[in-house]
Amino acid sequence: xxxxxxxxxxxxxxxxxxxxxxxxxxxxxxxxxxxxxxxxxxxxxxxxxxxxxxxxxxxxxxxxxxxxxxxxxxxxxxxxxxxxxxxxxxxxxxxxxxxxxxxxxxxxxxxxxxxxxxxxxxxxxxxxxxxxxxxxxxxxxxxxxxxxxxxxxxxxxxxxxxxxxxxxxxxxxxxxxxxxxxxxxxxxxxxxxxxxxxxxxxxxxxxxxxxxxxxxxxxxxxxxxxxxxxxxxxxxxxxxxxx
Amino acid sequence: xxxxxxxxxxxxxxxxxxxxxxxxxxxxxxxxxxxxxxxxxxxxxxxxxxxxxxxxxxxxxxxxxxxxxxxxxxxxxxxxxxxxxxxxxxxxxxxxxxxxxxxxxxxxxxxxxxxxxxxxxxxxxxxxxxxxxxxxxxxxxxxxxxxxxxxxxxxxxxxxxxxxxxxxxxxxxxxxxxxxxxxxxxxxxxxxxxxxxxxxxxxxxxxxxxxxxxxxxxxxxxxxxxxxxxxxxxxxxxxxxxxxxxxxxxxxxxxxxxxxxxxxxxxxxxxxxxxxxxxxxxxxxxxxxxxxxxxxxxxxxxx
Numbered sequence: 001x002x003x004x005x006x007x008x009x010x011x012x013x014x015x016x017x018x019x020x021x022x023x024x025x026x027x028x029x030x031x032x033x034x035x036x037x038x039x040x041x042x043x044x045x046x047x048x049x050x051x052x053x054x055x056x057x058x059x060x061x062x063x064x065x066x067x068x069x070x071x072x073x074x075x076x077x078x079x080x081x082x083x084x085x086x087x088x089x090x091x092x093x094x095x096x097x098x099x100x101x102x103x104x105x106x107x108x109x110x111x112x113x114x115x116x117x118x119x120x121x122x123x124x125x126x127x128x129x130x131x132x133x134x135x136x137x138x139x140x141x142x143x144x145x146x147x148x149x150x151x152x153x154x155x156x157x158x159x160x161x162x163x164x165x166x167x168x169x170x171x172x173x174x175x176x177x178x179x180x181x182x183x184x185x186x187x188x189x190x191x192x193x194x195x196x197x198x199x200x201x202x203x204x205x206x207x208x209x210x211x212x213x214x215x216x217x218x219x220x221x222x223x224x225x226x227x228x229x230x231x232x233x234x235x236x237x238x239x240x241x242x243x
Numbered sequence: 244x245x246x247x248x249x250x251x252x253x254x255x256x257x258x259x260x261x262x263x264x265x266x267x268x269x270x271x272x273x274x275x276x277x278x279x280x281x282x283x284x285x286x287x288x289x290x291x292x293x294x295x296x297x298x299x300x301x302x303x304x305x306x307x308x309x310x311x312x313x314x315x316x317x318x319x320x321x322x323x324x325x326x327x328x329x330x331x332x333x334x335x336x337x338x339x340x341x342x343x344x345x346x347x348x349x350x351x352x353x354x355x356x357x358x359x360x361x362x363x364x365x366x367x368x369x370x371x372x373x374x375x376x377x378x379x380x381x382x383x384x385x386x387x388x389x390x391x392x393x394x395x396x397x398x399x400x401x402x403x404x405x406x407x408x409x410x411x412x413x414x415x416x417x418x419x420x421x422x423x424x425x426x427x428x429x430x431x432x433x434x435x436x437x438x439x440x441x442x443x444x445x446x447x448x449x450x451x452x453x454x455x456x457x458x459x460x461x462x463x464x465x466x467x468x469x470x471x472x473x474x475x476x477x478x479x480x481x482x483x484x485x486x487x488x489x490x491x492x493x494x495x496x497x498x499x500x501x502x503x504x505x506x507x508x509x510x511x512x513x514x515x516x517x518x519x520x521x522x523x524x525x526x527x528x529x530x531x532x533x534x535x536x537x538x539x540x541x542x543x544x545x546x
Contacts, residue, residue, distance in 0.1 A: 002344065003341055003344030003345045004345070006341075006344070007333075007341050010337070011332070011333075014332070015332060078328050078329075078330070078331070079324065079326060079328030080328040080329065080330055081328075082289075082294055082324050082328060083322065083324060083328060083387070085294060086292045086293050086294050086317055086320070086322055087317060087342075087345050087346065088314045088315075088317040088318040088345075088346065089345060090314075241294070241295065242295065242296045
């Protein structure tokens with residue numbers, strides 16, 4: 001598993017994709033946090049990082065599929081998957097290696113935003129006047145959200161031999177799991193009756209809950225389950241040649 | 244027995260790609276796996292490597308069942324799939340180090356150097372695999388298959404698409420490997436079987452049609468003169484066998500007989516003519532056929 005993990009990370013940084021993803025993420029986040037007047041902290045006059053945590057999931061929705069699209073689709077396309085699955089390693093090791101590789105790249109993209117926290121901390125009046133607990137919670141929420149998106153992306157990639165198809169499918173699935181349940185809950189058949197239950201199927205419900213700085217085990221279990229669900233689906237999809 | 248395939252069946256939808264196939268490969272031999280395109284060679288190899296599950300029957304590698312003890316079996320197989328898939332954006336050394344890591348080889352660096360040396364990749368190890376010519380890619384494919392020193396090598400058309408010089412090099416390497424390991428090599432090039440294999444298993448439409456050492460196959464079918472003779476009157480096989488140099492006699496129909504002799508023997512046609520005169524038979528037809536390896540193959544696999 002370690003070899004596959006290291007190979008994935010190497011692949012990101014020996015090609016442009018790793019630098020591009022990190023660069024684009026940071027540029028977008030920088031613009032939203034500090035430049036765009038509608039969202040910027042400097043114009044908002046409040047020492048918060050809410051804009052970052054509101055925008056990051058939307059950016060991840062497009063960037064993470066770009067990271068994960070090649071994981072399996074490229075191997076399916078070139079036929080190297082045949083060699084990989086006939087090596088003496090289990091399918092779970094392959095899937096976990098690839099998942100952790102992509103997840104690590106996302107963590108690398110997220111790490112420099114800690115600088116934003118330091119800046120906002122310094123800018124507060126008085127200095128340090130911000131909700132650090134809430135921000136830590138939001139970071140944890142964002143990491144869980146990223147792990148769910150990466151798992152979705154890896155799964156989508158395993159379904160196809162075409163990276164574009166994998167990208168589009170992953171974006172759609174991520175959008176659906178992140179936001180669609182929230183929208184669906186407003187349908188008349190759910191609204192006022194089971195809308196809370198329907199919302200709780202979606203990521204946003206749990207992400208918002210964790211972002212308040214409240215680490216509820218139900219939310220953690222939700223994120224871990226959704227990640228594992230898509231990883232298990234990936235293992236199944238790897239084995240579909242056997243059906 | 245290094246590789247044992249027993250009553251193997253693979254059914255795709257309605258087609259039986261592999262139909263009740265059994266054969267064995269021993270240590271220290273190169274087994275040629277022959278058949279026309281679509282005969283089931285690749286499918287059989289994919290089952291042995293554990294990529295595809297069989298519909299029925301079993302396959303084992305060094306005594307380990309490929310489905311029940313998959314990890315043990317896989318650890319003992321070096322596999323070069325058809326079309327030699329490789330990561331084109333990796334460096335040769337990087338790819339071999341990755342493979343060594345997956346197989347958890349002790350002292351990977353040393354082993355990778357050894358393989359680079361052995362496959363003649365010395366001057367190319369710093370290149371991207373995608374930049375290599377087809378011959379060198381094939382060497383990389385062989386290097387990754389041999390890296391973990393497996394007891395069994397499964398090579399699916401290892402020389403396809405190479406130029407004649409490269410073919411000679413690769414064959415030499417395979418022959419060398421065959422001395423200490425079990426090599427199963429699929430091909431539809433007959434000259435290749437003659438050049439590298441000790442034994443051949445010929446399949447057609449998923450069924451076994453021949454399994455014999457190359458020497459036996461050759462003697463049985465090739466380099467043999469076959470003469471068809473039709474006489475005007477009845478004669479017997481025993482009488483025909485008394486003709487000098489005639490090795491085998493086969494009755495075709497009516498008064499038509501097929502007689503065979505070793506190719507290096509004297510031409511038997513005059514002898515048959517003399518036999519006809521001596522026995523007061525009329526000779527209606529006398530026709531000589533020479534079998535080549537290609538014809539043997541065609542005869543066996545055309546149905």
